[in-house]
Structure formats: C-alpha cells, structure tokens
Amino acid sequence: MIEVKNLVKKYGDYLAVDDLSFTLEKGRILGFLGPNGAGKSTTMNIITGYISATEGTAVVNGYDIYHQPEEAKKCIGYLPEIPPLYPDMTVREYLNFAADIKKVKRSDRETNITDVMNMTKISHVSERLIKHLSKGYKQRVGLAQAIIGYPELLILDEPTVGLDPMQIIEIRDLIRSLSKNHTIILSSHILSEVSAVCDEVMIINKGKLIVRDTPDNLSKHIGGSNGLHLQVKGEKEVIQKALSSIEGITQIEYEPNEQEGIIKLTLYSGEETDIRESVFFALSDVRCPILDMASTTMSLEDIFLELTQEDTNQIERVKEKTVQEDKVHEEAEVHEEAEAKEETEAKEETEAKEEAEAQEEAEAQEEVTVHRKVAIQERAEQKEEEKHAGDI
Amino acid sequence: MLAIYKKELKSYFTSMTGYVFIAFFLCIIGIYYVAYNLGGALSNFEYVLSSTSFLFVLLVPILTMRIMAEEKKQKTDQLLYTSPLPPVSIIIGKYLAVFTVFLIAIAIVSLYPIILLQFGNVPLKIAYGSILGFLLLGSAYIAMGLFISSLTESQLVSAVVSFVVILITVLMSGIVEMFPKDNKSAWAIFSVILILICLITYAVIHNVTLSLSLGIVGEAALTLIYFLRPTLFDGLVVRFFNWFSIIERYDNFLMGMLDLSAVIYYISIVFLFLFLTVQSIKKSRWN
Numbered sequence: 001m002i003e004v005k006n007l008v009k010k011y012g013d014y015l016a017v018d019d020l021s022f023t024l025e026k027g028r029i030l031g032f033l034g035p036n037g038a039g040k041s042t043t044m045n046i047i048t049g050y051i052s053a054t055e056g057t058a059v060v061n062g063y064d065i066y067h068q069p070e071e072a073k074k075c076i077g078y079l080p081e082i083p084p085l086y087p088d089m090t091v092r093e094y095l096n097f098a099a100d101i102k103k104v105k106r107s108d109r110e111t112n113i114t115d116v117m118n119m120t121k122i123s124h125v126s127e128r129l130i131k132h133l134s135k136g137y138k139q140r141v142g143l144a145q146a147i148i149g150y151p152e153l154l155i156l157d158e159p160t161v162g163l164d165p166m167q168i169i170e171i172r173d174l175i176r177s178l179s180k181n182h183t184i185i186l187s188s189h190i191l192s193e194v195s196a197v198c199d200e201v202m203i204i205n206k207g208k209l210i211v212r213d214t215p216d217n218l219s220k221h222i223g224g225s226n227g228l229h230l231q232v233k234g235e236k237e238v239i240q241k242a243l244s245s246i247e248g249i250t251q252i253e254y255e256p257n258e259q260e261g262i263i264k265l266t267l268y269s270g271e272e273t274d275i276r277e278s279v280f281f282a283l284s285d286v287r288c289p290i291l292d293m294a295s296t297t298m299s300l301e302d303i304f305l306e307l308t309q310e311d312t313n314q315i316e317r318v319k320e321k322t323v324q325e326d327k328v329h330e331e332a333e334v335h336e337e338a339e340a341k342e343e344t345e346a347k348e349e350t351e352a353k354e355e356a357e358a359q360e361e362a363e364a365q366e367e368v369t370v371h372r373k374v375a376i377q378e379r380a381e382q383k384e385e386e387k388h389a390g391d392i
Numbered sequence: 393m394l395a396i397y398k399k400e401l402k403s404y405f406t407s408m409t410g411y412v413f414i415a416f417f418l419c420i421i422g423i424y425y426v427a428y429n430l431g432g433a434l435s436n437f438e439y440v441l442s443s444t445s446f447l448f449v450l451l452v453p454i455l456t457m458r459i460m461a462e463e464k465k466q467k468t469d470q471l472l473y474t475s476p477l478p479p480v481s482i483i484i485g486k487y488l489a490v491f492t493v494f495l496i497a498i499a500i501v502s503l504y505p506i507i508l509l510q511f512g513n514v515p516l517k518i519a520y521g522s523i524l525g526f527l528l529l530g531s532a533y534i535a536m537g538l539f540i541s542s543l544t545e546s547q548l549v550s551a552v553v554s555f556v557v558i559l560i561t562v563l564m565s566g567i568v569e570m571f572p573k574d575n576k577s578a579w580a581i582f583s584v585i586l587i588l589i590c591l592i593t594y595a596v597i598h599n600v601t602l603s604l605s606l607g608i609v610g611e612a613a614l615t616l617i618y619f620l621r622p623t624l625f626d627g628l629v630v631r632f633f634n635w636f637s638i639i640e641r642y643d644n645f646l647m648g649m650l651d652l653s654a655v656i657y658y659i660s661i662v663f664l665f666l667f668l669t670v671q672s673i674k675k676s677r678w679n
Contacts, residue, residue: 048474051677073476084471086399088406100395101475145471 001026001183002047002153006056009042009207016042017053018207024200026152029179031198032187039207040187041081044155047185048078060153074103077151081158083142087131091122091141094130095148104149112148119174120144135162143171147178154178156186160193172197227296228267228275234288236263242286248273266296396477396485400459401492410493413455417497420447425504435512437505437519441526442646445639448533449558455493456537457551459486460669464545473677483538483669487662490534498527518648525645528658532638533558535665542669564637568630575625579618582628586610596675 002024009017017039024030032040045051047058049065049072058065063072086094095113104112117123120140125133130141139162146154159175160168175184175197188194194201195215202212211218232239236254243252251268269275276293283290404410424440463469472482505519536557541550560567572578586607594603617624634640638661641654 045470050470050474070476070478073474076474078470078474080467080470082467082470084466084468086403086466086468088403097395097399098471098475100398101472101477103476 001028001061002185003059004043004047004056005059007043007046007053007058008055009039009046009051010054016207017046019056020204020207020209021056022202022209022212024183024185026183027179027181028200029175029184029186029198031194031201032185032204033189033191033194033201034187034204035189038204040204041157042207043204044078044157044185044187045080048076048155049073050078050080075152077146077149077154079142079146079154079156079159081161083138083145085130085138085141085145088129090127090129091117091133091144092126094141095144098145099148102149102151112150116144116147119147121170136164136167139163140167140171143174150181152183154182154184154186156184158188159186160188160190168193228269228279229292229294229296230263230265230267230279230290231292232263232265232283232288232290233261234263234283234286238286239263239265239283239288242282242288243267243279246275246278246282248275248278262291393477393481393485396472396482397489397492400486400489404489404493409454409458413451413493414497414500416454417447417451418500420444421501421504429504429508433511435508435514437508437514438522438646438648440504441522442643445526445529445642446562448530449555449562452530452533452537452558453551453554455490456534456541456554457547458541459490459538460542460673461545461547461550465547469673473673479670479673483666483673487535487538487666490538491531494530494534495527498523498530515648518646521648521650522645524650525642525654528655529639529642532658532661532665535662535669539665539669539672542672561636561638564633565640568633568637571629571633573627573630575618575622575628578625578628579614582614582632583611586614 004020004022007017007020008015020039020043022030032043034040042051046053047060047065049069052066058072060072061075063075065072086097089097092113095116096109099109099113114123117126120143122137122140122144125137130138133141139159143156143159146156156175160171163171172193175186178184179199186194186197199214200212201215201218203210240252243249248269249267250270253266253268255264255266257263267275267279276295279293280290404413421440421444424443425437428434428439428443429437463472473479502520502523505514505516505523508514509516537550537554540554540557541547544550544553571581589610590603590607593606594600597603638658641651641657644651644654
C-alpha cells in the first residue's frame with residue numbers, strides 16, 4: 001500500500017528526517033510515536049507531497065509521489081497538524097470545496113458529504129462559519145476533510161489534539177471503524193492513544209526509526225522481566241527471609257516505608273516463570289498477609305521514555321560492554337599461559353581477583369538498572385498524578 | 393481549477409475586499425468622468441483613463457495581497473498542495489478569480505462612453521481601445537501582485553512590496569531620463585547588473601562554479617561587444633529600462649493605436665509572472 005524508501009530531509013544543516021524506510025500493508029493502522037521535533041510531521045508532509053524530500057521517495061499504491069503526484073495524491077486523505085480550514089466558509093461549503101478539489105464525482109458529492117458529517121458528528125454545525133467553531137469541532141471538520149472521497153490511505157497528524165475525553169474516545173472508535181476500509185497512519189505523542197488504536201507502532205526520534213512493533217510486543221520484549229508489586233504486612237527481615245527461599249526471583253526492590261508495619265516491594269522474575277503462588281505460600285507460612293499483589297509490565301510510556309531518551313546512552317553502553325568482554329578474553333589468554341608455566345597459586349589468585357571484579361561489575365550494573373527503573377516508575381507516577389489532576 | 397476559481401471569487405465577495413476594490417475604482421473613475429466628460433463637456437473618454445492609471449498603484453496591492461499569502465498564513469496551502477490538483481491549475485484558478493473582480497469593475501466602466509452617446513458624437517473606437525489597454529495593463533499588474541504575494545506569508549509585506557514595485561514601473565519612464573546614454577557607462581551598468589544576477593543565482597542554487605562561470609562568461613561577452621561594436625551600447629540603458637516601464641506602452645492605446653506588440657507584451661508579462669509564481673511555490677516546498 002505504501003512504501004517509504006530512505007527518506008532524508010535536510011533543513012540547511014539540520015537533519016529532520018534521517019534515512020527513514022518503512023512499508024505498510026493495506027488495512028493496517030500504523031502509529032508514529034516520538035517526542036516533539038522527532039520528524040513525524042515532516043515525514044507525513046513528504047508522504048503527502050506537501051514538501052519534497054532531500055533524498056528518497058514515497059510510493060503510495062504503486063504511484064511515486066514525485067513522478068505521478070496526481071494519482072498518488074488521489075489515494076491520500078491528509079489531516080495536517082493544524083487543520084487547513086478557511087474561517088470564512090461554513091462547514092458544508094468547506095467540505096464541498098474539499099470534495100471538489102479532490103475530484104469527487106458530482107453525483108456522489110452530496111451523499112459523501114452527509115455521510116462524512118455523520119461519521120465525524122458535525123451535521124448539526126454544518127451551516128455555521130468555521131471561525132465560530134470551537135477547537136474540537138475544527139479538528140473534526142479537518143478530519144472530515146481528510147475522509148472525504150474515501151481515499152485508501154489516511155494520514156492523520158495528531159487527530160485527537162484539542163478534543164475532550166469523550167470526543168477522543170469517539171474519534172478513536174471512528175478511526176478504528178475506518179480501518180476496515182482504509183489504511184491509516186497517525187501520529188501522536190499520547191501513548192495510550194497509539195496503544196489503543198494502532199496495530200503497529202513506530203517510535204521515531206531525531207528523524208530516525210528506533211523500533212517498530214505491535215504495542216503488546218513492545219511492552220513484552222523491551223520490558224524484559226516480569227515485575228510483581230506487593231504490599232505485605234509484617235517485619236522486613238521476616239519477609240526477606242521468607243522470600244529468599246523462593247526460586248526464580250531475580251531481584252527484589254524495597255520501597256521506602258510510608259506506613260508502619262506495611263512493606264511495599266517489587267519482585268522481578270524471568271519472563272517465563274510465574275512466582276505468584278510460591279510467593280503467596282511463602283508469606284503465608286510466616287504469617288505475613290499480602291494486602292495487594294499486582295503484576296507490572298512495562299507500559300508503552302516507559303518504553304517510549306527509555307527508547308527516546310536513552311537511545312544514545314544505550315549505544316554507548318553496548319560499546320562499553322564489548323570492551324569489557326574483550327578484556328575478559330585477554331585475561332583468559334593470560335590464564336592459559338600461566339597454566340603452561342604451572343604457576344597454580346598465581347592462577348588461583350587471579351581467578352579470585354577476577355571473580356571479585358566480576359561481582360563488583362554485576363553489582364554496579366544492577367544498581368544502574370535499579371536506579372533506572374525507579375526513575376521510570378517515578379515518572380510514570382508523576383504522569384498518573386497529572387492525569388488524575390486533569391480528570392478532576 | 394474551477395473549484396479554486398469559484399472559492400476565490402466567492403471569498404472576494406464574502407469579505408469586503410471585492411466590494412471595496414470595485415467601489416473605490418468606480419468612485420475615482422466617476423469623479424474624473426464627471427469632471428472631464430460631463431462637467432467639461434469633452435467627448436473623449438480616454439482622457440479619463442489616462443488620468444486614472446495611477447489607480448493601479450493603490451488598488452492592485454489591495455486586490456492581490458491576500459491571494460497567496462493568506463493561504464500560507466492559515467496553512468490552508470497544505471490542503472491545496474496535497475490535493476490532486478497540479479500547482480499550475482491552482483495558480484491559474486486564483487489569477488482568473490482576481491481578474492474577474494477587475495473585469496467586473498471594467499465592465500461597469502465600459503458603459504460610460506455609451507452614456508455619453510446621447511449628448512453627441514463620441515470617438516467610441518478610441519474609447520474602447522483605451523479601455524482594452526487599461527484592461528491589459530491591469531492584468532499585467534495583477535500577475536505581478538500575485539507573484540509578490542506568493543513570496544511571503546504576510547499580507548502587509550505583500551501589499552507594501554507590490555505598491556513599491558508598481559510605483560517604480562509607473563515612474564520608470566521619468567527615472568530613465570536621468571540615466572546616462574554613452575556606451576562606457578552602459579557597459580559599467582550592465583556589468584553591475586550581471587554581478588547582481590550572479591549573486592541572486594548563487595543565493596538560490598548555492599553553486600559557486602555555476603554562478604562564477606556565468607559571471608565570467610557574461611562579463612567577457614559584454615567586454616567583447618563593447619570593444620568590437622561600441623555603438624551597440626549607445627542609449628542601451630534607457631532602452632533596457634524602458635522595457636520595464638509597463639505603463640509606457642499603455643500610452644499608444646490612449647492615442648488611438650491598437651498596438652499589437654503592446655498586446656503581446658502585456659500577455660507575456662502575465663504568463664511570465666504566472667510562471668514565476670508556480671516556480672516560487674514549487675521551490676518553497678523544496679526548502
């Protein structure tokens with residue numbers, strides 16, 4: 001349906017889109033996710049033919065956007081970041097104009113406009129001037145404009161911006177129902193939206209594709225280990241002892257005490273192991289009641305933050321790791337030589353040292369991950385609080 | 393194209409612009425008509441048109457300032473340029489809409505000589521010839537205004553620049569008289585113009601080799617002609633700048649001549665600026 005090849009867009013020396021390639025099949029919903037300035041809108045503007053790429057091209061439905069722009073543009077409905085509305089037109093006039101320039105057949109035009117207005121629930125404002133509409137309605141008129149003529153590919157740049165929660169849900173449902181007959185690309189920096197609507201998510205940062213996967217897979221794979229959040233009544237030492245007997249726990253994090261006698265902690269285990277039952281029995285054996293137990297998989301939000309903020313750090317970390325591994329190899333070689341000389345004592349010493357070093361390293365790394373996770377959680381909590389505040 | 397045309401024409405008459413333009417236009421022409429033809433009992437309508445050609449300096453910017461700039465400002469150009477319409481038909485649609493507003497005003501004005509008929513003999517051929525000239529002159533200015541509007545997203549900048557440019561073309565025939573006529577200074581002036589052209593080329597395409605070689609080849613050609621056939625440069629500056637004096641050719645119509653070269657000249661100006669407008673919107677999407 002759509003194929004984007006090696007897209008590069010430069011503004012002077014600034015690289016807005018950096019060698020972006022992807023394809024999308026018919027009937028799928030793809031979500032672009034990225035912080036502000038990641039190149040989402042630029043990419044969309046290039047696909048729709050509004051601006052030209054410095055290098056690379058986009059092929060829509062077999063038509064190249066540069067060589068056969070008219071055919072390609074016929075297959076695309078576009079809702080830009082700022083809906084392109086004429087304030088002095090009524091909604092109906094505007095949609096009529098949009099249908100006209102999109103070359104919708106005159107005979108179909110009336111029914112088409114009525115249908116689209118019903119879909120986006122703007123029929124009751126059809127005779128009002130666009131400049132008198134609220135932001136939410138303007139957004140819907142913009143969306144109606146994109147849908148008109150039922151193009152095969154819909155490109156929606158932040159379609160739910162400026163809508164109230166009720167309207168957001170309506171628009172999401174609308175997008176989902178549209179996906180039966182349309183291929184959709186939408187961008188957003190609201191993660192819940194993308195995970196609620198899209199089949200696939202592409203995370204973009206600094207013009208580069210960081211990862212592309214389904215929302216579920218993203219949280220599974222990048223989330224790594226399973227977490228289990230617990231609230232237990234009892235003494236910390238007793239609980240620690242009880243938990244230490246359970247196999248499969250890779251890590252335990254204690255949260256600072258807030259209430260007397262209640263311990264909050266998070267257990268981590270491997271992806272495949274289920275430790276819930278053994279945790280329950282172990283704690284009931286020492287008579288420490290579990291007040292709350294919930295599994296924590298990494299939300300898309302965490303993944304997003306991790307990937308966009310730390311992608312450069314990650315690369316550096318990988319480099320460091322390989323350097324370390326090299327060192328270990330060198331040391332191993334040294335061992336062999338030592339063995340040849342039958343200096344067993346010296347060998348034991350180096351081994352002991354190495355072990356100690358390895359342990360230190362492991363601990364240091366663990367600390368780093370703990371810090372990171374705590375930081376991510378704190379961020380998530382903050383976000384939640386903000387959301388609550390917003391709801392109230 | 394038709395969709396754009398209808399939309400633009402409608403927007404002239406849903407906003408005040410169209411009415412203000414026509415009212416102002418008819419008002420000024422009416423004053424001169426009353427003074428010359430009715431009050432002064434002259435039968436020559438071309439006198440009215442000859443005195444009112446300054447109108448374009450004021451009115452064309454009003455008419456064209458918003459035509460492209462507003463779309464950019466409101467981001468509605470995104471709708472137009474992502475629609476299956478080629479840029480050429482968008483520009484032509486817009487141009488025809490402005491032209492239609494101007495044509496409505498001219499259509500009303502062309503009734504005036506007929507009114508005069510009931511008082512006696514009126515040289516209708518000259519009257520309608522000069523109305524035709526007026527129409528052509530206006531269309532050329534409108535194309536220039538359209539182009540200037542496509543360069544900016546501010547209506548004010550667009551209006552001011554159009555005003556200045558049209559004013560210069562009106563005053564050009566006077567300015568030209570002050571230019572030197574000898575061939576040495578002609579050579580110098582053309583060299584300066586050549587350097588300017590090279591700088592502009594460099595600013596647009598950022599290619600040192602091309603703009604530099606253009607400059608060297610051009611300068612060599614200029615110097616060569618200057619030494620071989622210096623007489624070619626005599627009065628060339630005046631002739632050159634007179635070419636830009638758009639209003640100069642309009643005088644022929646007022647004198648009762650149907651100058652075919654002038655008709656072609658105006659039509660080519662229209663096409664030149666429509667072409668430049670299309671290029672300018674294409675280019676702005678490349679940056």
